[in-house]
Amino acid sequence: MRRIVFCFGVFLIAATLLLFFNNRDPRTVDASAIVLSTGAINDYGGNANLSHDIAEANDFRAWYIVAGNSIFTSWTDGNVWGSDFRDKGSRNDMDASGGSDKAQVYYYTGHGTCPSSQTTTSAVDFLVTHGNFGTPDFTHIVTDSVWGNSGGRLQFMLIDASCPTELPEITQLFPIFGGLHMVTGNSGDVNHDTLDSEDRGNEFGVQTAGTPFIFFPQLPVGDAWMNTGLIDVQSQVCAVAAAAGDTRDDAINRRENERVTSGWSNPSNNWMAWKWVCN
C-alpha cells in the first residue's frame, strides 16, 4: 500500500514538473493547434454601420474551429473595446475578458481610418471601435499598441479595417512588434478603400487555417493575405503583410513562409520585412 501511495506521489510530481517545463516559456507554442480571438463590429451606433463584418468573423472562426483550433474570445459590436488593442492603461490588451494580446491570432474586422491621399505623412493607422467600455474608440496602433510583450501571446494581428497598415507609415510599425510575428492589413485612402465584405475574411480564414479533410491548402499568412486582401476592394488599394525578425533573413523567411501553426519562437524587432500588392 505504501508503495502504491509512494508511486502515485511520484507520478503527481512528475506530471507537475512536466506541465511546468512545458509551459515555462510562453513564447513556445504547440504547433498543432492555436488559440484565436476575433473582434467584429457592425454597429457603430447608427453612424456608417457595417453589415457583413460579424458574418465575416464567424466564417473566419469557423475554419479555425474545423481545423482543430480553439477560440479565446469572439466579441462583437459594443463588446469590442478600444482598450483591447492598447498596451497601456488600467484596461488594456491583456484584459482577460477579451484583450487582443491573450490569443495567438487576433482577427479584427470593423472600421479603421483612411487618409485623404496615400502620400500623407499624418498619423493614419487607427482601429475604430464603438465599445460599451474601454474608450477612447480610436486606437493609433503605431503609438498605442504593442503585442507579444510582457506575457502577451499574440503572434499574428490580422486587421480588416481599411487602411491601418498604411504604406507611408509602415516603417513606424516597428514598436508594435513586442514579440508579435506578423501583422496584415490594407493601405488606401478615402477614395480608394476596402469594402465591407464577408468573402474576404472567409477566404483569408480558410487559407490561413487550412482544412486538411477537404484538401484545402494552408498557406503562409503573407501569401494568404496577398491573394485574399484584394477581394472586394476598390482600385489602388493595397494588401500589406509585415513580419519582424532577429535578422534580415529571419524577417524575410517569416514574411514568406510562416503559417499560423508554424510554432516558431517570437522574433525580436531588429528587422522588419514587408510586402504589398495593389489592386
Add this chain to the structure above:
Amino acid sequence: MNKNLKNIAVVLSATLAISLASCQKSSTPEPSASSGLSAEDQQLQARTKQLAVETLGLKLEGSVDAGHRDNFSGLRTENVTFTQRLDSRTFIAYDKRFSDTAKTGIYKDADEVLLKRSREILDRLKIPIAEIAAEKVVQEKTQTGERDPKTGKMKMEPIEPGKKWVLASRQVESLPVFSSRATIALSSNGEIGFLEVHWPEIPTKVIEDARRYRDMAGKNWHAPALKGTRVESVTVGVLHSPPAATALDFVPVIRVIYTPLDKRIGKKPVAYVDPEGKPVSMPRVLLQPPREDLKSLRDKPAR
C-alpha cells in the same frame, strides 16, 4: 533506497513517455483513402488526379493522399495540394515551394506571357473565356528595414519585385458576378504555384432576375439611405457562395456602396438589396457551421 530510486525512475520514465506521446503531433500519415473504396469513389479519385496532372500539369511526386468529403475531392503530396468542388467549377491548387522565394525565386516572364498562360489554364478548366470581365497582373513589392536600437531610426533596403498574381473577374450578360474570381500565380519554373478558380454555373433564373433588377434599378430607383453616409454607387449583379463552402447559393442583388460622411472613417459600408430596397439573404457558406458557445454580453469591467 536503491529500490525506491529505481521505482522513481520507472514511474518518471513511464509518465514522461506517456506525456510526451500525448503531446506530440502524430507522425503517422493518414491512411491512404484509396483502401477499401467503392468503385465510384475510386473513379472520383482517378478523375481528380487526372484533372490535377493532365489538365493543370501538377507534378505529384512521392506518395499521394487522396480523398473526398462533402462537396470536395482532393489530393496532396508532400508539396502539392489540389482540391476541386463537385458541385461547382471550383479548383484550388497550391505548391508550397512557390511561397519560399528565397529558395525557389520568383516568376520573371513578362505580364503578357503570364496572362496567356492564365488564359490557357482557364480554357483547360472549361471556364468560358467570354465571361472574363477583366484580368490583370499585379506584382508584389517587397522591402526590408533594420532598426537602430539606440536611435530607433530605420535603415531601409531598396524595394524588390515579388510574386506576380493574375486576377480575373467575371460578368455574365454584362452583369458582374461579384463572388466569382480566378487567381493564378506561377512558380519560377512556370508551373502552377497557386491557383484558385471559382466560377460556378449560374442558374438561368438567377440571371433573369438580375436582368430584371437591372431594369428596375435604372428607372428612378432610390437606394436605401444609411445614416452617416452618402450613396457612392449602385450596381446590379450576382452573389454566390464562396469557394470554400459546402453551400452553393445564388442571389441576384443590387449592390449599394456608401461613402462615410466622416472623412476619417475607412471601410465603405455595402448593402446587397432587392428592388424594394430590402436586404437579401446572403449566400450561405457552411451548411452545418461548427457549434460555438457564443456569449452575447461581455462583463462590465471592474473599476
